[in-house]
Amino acid sequence: MYQEDTIAAIATPPGEGGLAVVRISGPDAEKIARQIFLRPNGRDNQLRSHTLYHGRICDPKNLQSIDEVLLTMMRKPRSYTGEDVVEVHCHGGNFLVRQILTVILTQGARQAEAGEFTKRAFLNGRIDLAQAEAVLDLIRAQTAKGAQLALSQASGELSKYVGELREELLDILVQVEAAIDFPEEEIELLQRHHLAQKITALADKINLIAASYDWGRLFREGAKVCICGRPNVGKSSLLNALLGTHRVIVTPVPGTTRDVIEETLTLDGLPVVIWDTAGIRDTDDQVEKLGVELSRQHLEKADALIVVLDGSVKLTADDRALLHSAGAKKLVMAINKSDLPLVIDPGLFETGEHRRVVRTSALSGTGINELKKTLRELIVGCPIEPPVTVTNLRHRSELVRSADGLQRAVDTLDRGLPPELAAIDLSDAREALEEIIGMVSNDDILERIFSSFCIGK
Ligand SMILES: Nc1nc2c(ncn2[C@@H]2O[C@H](COP(=O)(O)OP(=O)(O)OP(=O)(O)O)[C@@H](O)[C@H]2O)c(=O)[nH]1
Numbered sequence: 395m396y397q398e399d400t401i402a403a404i405a406t407p408p409g410e411g412g413l414a415v416v417r418i419s420g421p422d423a424e425k426i427a428r429q430i431f432l433r434p435n436g437r438d439n440q441l442r443s444h445t446l447y448h449g450r451i452c453d454p455k456n457l458q459s460i461d462e463v464l465l466t467m468m469r470k471p472r473s474y475t476g477e478d479v480v481e482v483h484c485h486g487g488n489f490l491v492r493q494i495l496t497v498i499l500t501q502g503a504r505q506a507e508a509g510e511f512t513k514r515a516f517l518n519g520r521i522d523l524a525q526a527e528a529v530l531d532l533i534r535a536q537t538a539k540g541a542q543l544a545l546s547q548a549s550g551e552l553s554k555y556v557g558e559l560r561e562e563l564l565d566i567l568v569q570v571e572a573a574i575d576f577p578e579e580e581i582e583l584l585q586r587h588h589l590a591q592k593i594t595a596l597a598d599k600i601n602l603i604a605a606s607y608d609w610g611r612l613f614r615e616g617a618k619v620c621i622c623g624r625p626n627v628g629k630s631s632l633l634n635a636l637l638g639t640h641r642v643i644v645t646p647v648p649g650t651t652r653d654v655i656e657e658t659l660t661l662d663g664l665p666v667v668i669w670d671t672a673g674i675r676d677t678d679d680q681v682e683k684l685g686v687e688l689s690r691q692h693l694e695k696a697d698a699l700i701v702v703l704d705g706s707v708k709l710t711a712d713d714r715a716l717l718h719s720a721g722a723k724k725l726v727m728a729i730n731k732s733d734l735p736l737v738i739d740p741g742l743f744e745t746g747e748h749r750r751v752v753r754t755s756a757l758s759g760t761g762i763n764e765l766k767k768t769l770r771e772l773i774v775g776c777p778i779e780p781p782v783t784v785t786n787l788r789h790r791s792e793l794v795r796s797a798d799g800l801q802r803a804v805d806t807l808d809r810g811l812p813p814e815l816a817a818i819d820l821s822d823a824r825e826a827l828e829e830i831i832g833m834v835s836n837d838d839i840l841e842r843i844f845s846s847f848c849i850g851k
Pocket residue numbers: 623624625626627628629630631632643644645646647648649650651652671672673674730731732733734754755756757758
């Protein structure tokens with residue numbers, strides 16, 4: 395699987411730029427560098443490790459200069475891949491960079507495949523699998539929080555925690571295996587109970603970080619919030635109030651908003667995509683009908699809803715129908731127009747973990763901060779902050795698999811079945827944890843992970 399050859403690739407994106415980087419990794423990296431790199435005044439080409447040199451890249455065939463560059467050589471094992479690595483920092487011209495790569499390839503390097511540098515870093519033990527995957531997340535991060543989570547994972551925080559969970563699991567396995575090895579000392583009831591308790595506690599910890607996946611996704615990708623309600627209740631006015639600008643047209647005419655308006659805002663670090671939609675009601679107007687259909691589609695897609703109700707009038711059948719169609723979705727009911735006398739009866743509303751009520755006035759701004767706070771709590775809704783956050787679906791599936799294995803072991807012990815059976819479940823739970831950090835891995839998994847990287851990383 396791991397070829398000991400020398401690979402090279404352009405590490406920066408295509409297109410014109412101030413600078414570009416070409417990377418070489420493998421046993422011939424230094425040899426190739428010395429063949430194509432000339433220092434000023436023909437100074438000798440011995441390269442010290444981790445030092446930046448100024449010079450020119452030349453085609454060794456005709457000694458023609460290609461570009462003026464900075465070059466650095468990182469001798470193994472103190473490099474990204476754990477092999478000898480050379481980086482050429484050249485000018486960022488499309489043609490120029492490809493010419494430099496071509497010269498490197500004609501000196502015997504092979505074009506690197508997607509993610510091959512990082513794959514080598516993993517295979518050489520520089521980083522584990524979870525860290526390698528975090529490198530990709532870091533490159534793709536869209537928000538400050540997403541980048542921060544990826545960086546902590548790339549520096550090994552998740553791996554460390556999973557390693558600790560694995561140690562705990564190994565301790566438990568030792569106790570169960572002792573019971574298998576010494577069957578005459580059949581595990582007593584008390585011991586069984588004690589073991590089952592320990593396993594449950596471990597499963598709780600694993601479940602908590604598995605649940606952090608949804609939490610991490612929200613911070614990485616942003617939460618989707620849909621403002622909905624019947625016409626004229628003040629949806630667009632509320633969006634304006636939340637944004638603090640006059641973004642959307644507001645009129646006393648019901649049916650003003652026809653299309654979905656998308657905006658973004660940040661709720662105490664949580665990125666939110668927010669949609670203002672057409673008022674939902676039965677209508678014969680063709681254009682409005684289309685708008686209502688769009689509103690329903692966005693309502694479905696949202697992570698949470700702001701259902702706007704007009705507090706200055708009685709609850710209508712349209713309001714009830716909308717609240718009913720929201721089903722189990724997380725929602726905040728904004729009882730709007732609180733500057734007018736309260737007519738609606740808030741006592742009628744069913745509240746709960748997923749349903750909150752806030753009184754607002756889009757006109758005066760009263761309750762808008764409360765609405766933001768409630769919305770954030772509702773979306774993030776994580777009572778105990780997890781010690782680490784899982785951002786990768788593969789990691790979450792393995793954690794769930796591990797917790798399931800632990801639960802099966804608890805059942806086995808509780809039912810007084812042979813400890814051998816519990817040991818099988820515990821081993822499966824252990825393997826799942828090991829697959830996260832790549833202590834056990836197979837070619838398929840590696841192929842899937844690294845092929846989604848870009849070339850040159
Ligand atoms: N008194 C008062 N009037 C408000 C408030 N919010 C909105 N309005 C008024 O209610 C009317 C409708 O407001 P919009 O924001 O256009 O309502 P909407 O829900 O977006 O309406 P459609 O787009 O037609 O569905 C406007 O005349 C607003 O000025 C409020 O908090 N208090």
